[in-house]
Amino acid sequence: MGATTSMASKQLSVTPGESIEAKVLVRNNGTLVDQFSLDIVGDAREWVEVVPRVMNLMPGQDGEATVRFAPPRDASVLAGPMPFGVRVLSREEPGGSSVEEGAIDVAPFTDLQVELTPKSSKCRSKAVHEVVVDNSGNYPIGVDVVTDDPEEQLRLTLDHSSLMVQPGTSAFLKLRAKPHDRFLRGNERRHPFVVTAVSGDLPPITANGTVVQQQLLPKWLLPAAVALVALAAVLTVLWFTLVRPTVQTAAREAGKAAAEEVQADMQEQVDLAERKAVAAEEQSAAAQKQAAEAATAAGAAGANNGGARGATTTQDGVNIASGSAVDFRITTGAAADPNPEAFENFGVPNGVIPADKTLVITDIIMQNPQGDAGRLRILRGNDVLLEVGLANFRDLDYHFLEPWTFGPGAPLKIQVSCQAPGAPAPADGDCTPAVSFSGRLSGPSAG
Template sequence: MGATTSLAGKELSVAAGATVSSTVQIRNSGTLVDQFTVDVVGEAVEWSTVEPDVINLMPGTEGQVTVTFAPPRDSTVRAGVVPFGVRVLSREEASQSRVEEGTVQVEPFTDLQVELVPKTSKCRRAARHELVVDNAGNYPIAVEMQAEDPEDELKLDIDHTQLTIEPGTSAFLRLRARPHDRFLRGQERRHPFQVTALTGEAAPITANGTVVQQQLLPKWLLPALLALLALAIIAVTLWFTVLKPTLVSAARDTAEQVVKAEQQKLTDKADAAEAKAAKAEERAAEAEKKVSEGGAVAAANLPGPVTGPGGVDLARGQAFDFRITTDPVATSNLSDFDEFTSDPLPEGKTLVVTDIVLQNPRGDSGTLRILRGDQVLLEFGLNNFRDVDYHYLEPLTFAPGQQLKVAVNCALPGAPEPATGRCRPSVSFSGRIAG
């Protein structure tokens, strides 16, 4: 049969910070000596206790357990009805365990705090404060904020005057205080004011503050102006008595030196021009003499075509521009290279590469090689570049039958390729195809 249980108080009420108790009557209705374990389930388990939590009963006997609820006086337990269950577990007949259900009403309490930061401010035109309103109670509370100064010297503005604050949270409000009257010079003026938080459940809460109004003109301004005026008078005096005559004399001497130097340059240029003209006349006379004597002028030898390695004419041939894209699979073997080739060249043609552009936009890691057949011409680390180009004064040449290949060892694909496990570098080549 297991246990027969009954809960004495199923609807309880308790103030936060206080305690309330109820009893559970347990009867061993089985035929064996049994041990019963009692605990609380539900939201109230954190602030409830059972005494004793284990009870041994002979068949047909009864025992009593006291359950105590003690909600803390803070915002962690909200006001209202909290359901709970008292569970009685039988050691001998676990399937015959029982749960008695009930509710506990947690009474509301108010704990509202208002802080003004800073309490005292200094300003010439307007001061700014911050209001911190803390709700340390256990239920949401509607608050109305009011600001006033007893002397009516300030215009006070709060960005939010009506608000609801949840338990365990704080509201941050901005308060702007602007004096009605301003003054250019004079002693500081102190303007006290108050900020009040009004609620329907508790007495008003007040925070006091002070605005210290200062003169509009900074105190250092007048001494600075006097110092500047004195410096200006000294500068003007020095200018007219010392600097101006000295500068005028120096400028006159400099101008005379510049004029003399320019005159000398013009004279030298004129002499050089006359000398060149005389030499030109002499050369013209010699040329006329040779023509008249029937002499022949030797023709200049024209330069031959510009050739590269292997006698290939770099100024002729067909220009080309192609790109080899790769997609090798990532591997941990550093000697495992996937090879990629270009389209085959026309038979008997020589490939002359003058420019190479390496591209690794995804940031792959590994090694890239450029080969002439099986010969490695260039080797690059993928993580050393994203986009780089090379121009060769001595171009790379591929004789007829030699194949241009790109080999890649993919160590680690870059974003967003890790899912596919492939690297995506590419190489662009440009140059000429010559016969």
């Protein structure tokens, strides 16, 4: 029979940053004492809390839980209706679980900002600013951007003036400011301007900026020109009086030294070639002698060694490099249990492994097609070799360089802890992961 669930109010409304509560009634329609787990499904689950999350009910007994809706004042929580569900899971009869559905209407809120980057710019003929409109509210806002120059000294141009800003996003506009008048020399001139964002009935939002206009001729131009002329005159005098005679003398000495160095290098190369030739002859003689000694030693070793044989064996004397191939699959059907330490055991199908053989596993493939939640273990006797979370995979395979061995005293088995069956859940409400094994059946190695 499982549980029945009812909610007094299924149409609720809440303002982001505030909270509202609703009551949920749970009845145990079964004939056994049952434990029920409550949680929230849907996009609202991040900011919805149910208390208590677990309740134990006698047959026919009712239990009440409180559902608290507390959306944050954030653009990620969009305005408008948002469906949700209160899910009640029965421990004793998973197939009798139920979901009570409803909708919460999230009220809109506005958080619009306008920024100007940079706030102040310097230019001679044209300045460029960027207007940033930030919508930190939870619904789209249409915005008109207008500019104003109180002193009427600038020509202000926007890429476009109307835009739609989505919640949690920013819109960027390029603003070009060009002074009407320009001057060659003189003091800087400051031109203030204002950017305003207007949206329906909302109060206008403004950002102030300034263009600092400079003279067209750089201030450093005249001093730099005088300095360059003086420097050119000084360099000309130095060249004809000091540098040119010194360069000519140095060139003659450098040519003589280079010729002597080339002659010395050539003699050194000749000597080095002669030494390498002598060394090569000595190495060749030594190599011939070592080859003869190695051939003699190899003949002696072949006469004294009648051959060797070996096998790849374990410490128990099991040959893991030979034997007959084997592959099989262990399927499971573990009942859902909220206790994460409750495991059910599953073994190798009967008749797969003879009593006198050792199972050598080289490859495993784990399957969780339903998306069950819980844990799966692979054991050798009572020793856990591998433990994985079922929620971490749908298909997972391993291939071993050093294979696993399972002898008669330490059989292969699987344990499963089922927290929640996947969707669609089986009729019996069990978790049904499976593991496929492949390897060999080997006996003790020959003496």
